[in-house]
Amino acid sequence: MEIDGKRLSLGPSNIILRGCELKNTAWAVGVAVYAGRETKVMLNSSGAPSKRSRLETHMNLEIIILSLFLIALCTVVSVCAAVWLRRHRDELDFLPFYRRKDFSDGEEDDYNYYGWGMEIFFTFLMSVIVFQIMIPISLYISMELVRVGQAYFMIRDTQMYDESSNSRFQCRALNINEDLGQIKYVFSDKTGTLTENKMEFQCASIWGVDYNGGKASSVDGYYVQVDGKVLRPKMKVKTDPELLQFARSGKETKEGSHVYDFFLALAACNTIVPLIIDTSDPTVKLIDYQGESPDEQALVYAAAAYGFMLIERTSGHIVIDIQGERQRFNVLGLHEFDSDRKRMSVILGFPDKSVKLFVKGADTSMFSVIERSLNVNIIRTTEAHLHSYSSSGLRTLVVGMRELSTSEFEVWHSAFETASTALMGRASLLRKVASNIENNLCVLGASGIEDKLQKGVPEAIESLRTAGIKVWVLTGDKQETAISIGYSSKLLTSKMTQFIINSNSKESCRKSLEDAIIMSKKLMTISDTANNAGGTSGAGLTPVALIIDGTSLVYILDSELEETLFQLACNCSVVLCCRVAPLQKAGIVALVKNRTSDMTLAIGDGGANDVSMIQMADVGVGISGQEGRQAVMASDFAMGQFRFLVSLLLVHGHWNYQRMGYMILYNFYRNAVFVLLLFWYVLFTCFTLTTAITEWSSVLYSVIYTSVPTIVVGILDKDLSRRTLLKDPQLYGAGHRQECYNKRLFWITMIDTFWQSAVVFFIPLLAYWGSTIDGSSIGDLWTIAVVILVNLHLAMDVIRWNWITHAAIWGSIIATCICVIIIDALPSLVGYWGHL
């Protein structure tokens, strides 16, 4: 593309995705790419997996059993009818209540009789029609309604309302509410999920000296005055007084010049765009640094606090206010960050015509391009500082620089020009150019940025662990950082035995995995015997933590080692995966999901790197935080803070699961009682499917008579209070053990159904035996009896009675009586005529 005669090439970095806002520009030239079917939305829309809750899957199985049961009932009726017809085959013509023969036309022919076989067949079909209520179709509707109600309560819960971002809990999927009560594995991203993703510059090591703000730090906003107006950064950063002094002293001293270079690198080597925003006070303006990476933001804010304030950035130059003095640097080249190099660099042309290269990147990648022969001591002390930073949980970056000679620059410049306008393989060419220039660096120092833990994270993880949920942390950070975050979030404790796997080949992976398994088994047996001596078993394992890095996972995933890893991971109470790529995250989730029947939950922040993991897990939760909304769009539930997970799982998940499980069983029971009631009567009518209960009542039974209480109880009943559930997280185990809905409960319910239906049928029958009772009267009696029975049954299972429950249950019984009266009183309805 040519603009003003200049050739510009377009690449992935030029793409503006849907939903993006253009800022800091007056005009833009656009080319539409990926339109219509090729858009990301369209491509993703087919791939979104449809989720079905575990409970519903089980329920469908039980519904098949109920269907078999229905067929069995119909078969019993047909067989009985067959036997009856066969035994009375000689009487059928004249039986007053059968009268097979029709004499009205003068000639004898069969009336409504198609032979023995067909009669049986018709009986079977008719019984299917009469007994079809056995299959609780209304249950599906009730379940949807209950889920809507549960979702409403989850959304309105003030305990899951994030005040800082003013965001409520979001229910984006409506059909997996109850799965929240059975989660066994939680896969969590770290940055933005466990941590706030608000980076804070903590300390720096410059030229081998550790400036560690520590106690002496003071927060005072640095500002500059321009034309009588005050410019200050939006965020205030803690500063180290000693370092501040060096920074102010300028280039004169040796330390001063190193500090100067270091902060200049921080202020220049980034892709941050400063935005100047007005405040209510016209003389004060704030500078807001906007950029892709929160780390860079933190560094630029830090540089600003030490007097190196980035004021303006265009593609050609940057303006930095250095200790009140504006300086303009030409940006001669910028090598963006990429995950292979793990560093970025910028080439600055100084006002004095010298050209310098500033590089910033992860320590591993930086130390490989540093000129080792120079300043060995400084490199060594910097390394030591880096180690101590990362072990205290800080994210580290190393900064280096090199002065470029004119010839060197010319060579680079021409190479860069050709690479950046190349149409084929531009990215790799650029990468090559970058790595050619990024070498022989002299190390300036390192920075430590604190990734602050979110509020309540350690407590939340503690609760989840007590609840028997295994928390796996999958992070892109390096191992030391991951471990230190693990400690600070109480994921890891000092009591734990750690297995660390970071190998560079398949063979060594296999070896370390097998060693770890043997070790963990040994530990298990030891703890088992210890437990057995104590008289109990289970639970009290010596906690084992597994720490594995992305490189090892490359060899393990998608190979036969997966199984070994899974076995090992099962023995471990904590698994930390560091340096993992987004797809590996999904791979780990799949590893667990495919090998166990346990439910998995993935929680991640807004970044796109968690999307695949969130979609892979049974339940995906997105943190509606800072890094965009892609994960939220892909998730089933979204919330503001990690700690809400405790409320979500232990409280709402438990309630949802318990309520839904009970409701399904109750619906089975309710419909089966009614069907069996009809069935018992069929045994007294020559197996001819006469129903004493009017058709209207049969229809209204699951619509009006009994539906409202089950929905109300399914939405409102609480078996345990929020306080109890949070106090004893172990109660969450009810979901793991499938205590509220399982095969055994199903069969018990069915047996109970048999017994109750028999009681409700035979007591009126025997009480009116040999009396003048007519069919419709006893039918109404049975209708009301069965409605009172099932509603009382529900009433006895209700744990907390509030006025809504009262209204629903007693109201249903009253509504039933009113309905029966109406059915019997309106001549247009069959009940009025008082026959069956």
Place this chain on the structure above:
Amino acid sequence: MTDTDQERDRNKETAFYKFTQQTLPACKPVLTPAWVITIFLFTGCIFIPVGLVTLRASRSVVEIVDRYDAECVPESFRIDKVSYVQDDSIPKNCSRFLKVHKYMKAPIYIYYQLDNYYQNHRRYVKSRSDQQLLHGRKYHGTSSCQPVEFNNDHAIVPCGLVAWSLFNDTFKFIRERAELKVNRKNIAWKSDRDHKFGKKVYPYNFQNGTLIGGGKLNPRIPLSDQEDLIVWMRISALPSFRKLYGRIEEDLDVDDVVVVHLMNNYNTYSFSGKKKLVLSTSSWLGGKNDFLGLAYVFVGSSSLILALVFMLLHLRYRRPYGDTIYLPWNRKSLSV
């Protein structure tokens, strides 16, 4: 806005807040041992007396049941009862002697009881036309009445199998040569007479076919006054049923002998159904049926026994309320 209005609004708001937070004031009944035992004791104490009263009411009813279908067929016809009952030329009269074993206070209800007669059979139940019963011949949608809808191309009123099979045995009661006065009015439901059987609907072309199912109707009396028909057409719920025939409005003393002259017209022989004549007084609870009383007594005494068992268990293995020591995670710490 006044203060009370504001207060009401605030109350509404807090009530709604409580609703959304699922913390509505709720009563949480806990079945503590004390409650369970009390409930069972209470049930027992209520049910046993109720049962006894019910049982007493049922026992106070005097009932005479006489099965006559077999013995009212003369010896010579016993081999082929069906042809006997179908032969119009043979007189069907028959006498039964009922001895009163206990004083019976008027009104004494006369029922006929049919056993093994499936009035609730689906074919039978459907074979009637309510609209015709109410509106008579001007109503034509009587297809449900098949196979007794038309005879010689004329509509039958009342149509259908139910009316066709009308019970037609008759009973006369004589005590010491004097006929007992039998009231045969008001034996059907008033609502049936007033609203479901037409006052201007007269039987027509009824029981004129080749196959006679049962009783004939006087074509000059409207259906609303044909109470035997109305009683018959109220379908009984069970295959063994009674229907009201009339009331004797005189008391019967102990050792009275009631002679019943009956016409044994109705054919139950073709399907071995039984016919019985029942004389019964009534109590406040209806007729004689011990089941309800026995059921009450049984349930009541079972609750009493359960209450005792629970009480003993409670005394033997007492646990404090809200005891959580047996929870799995508490048990562990217990053993350590």
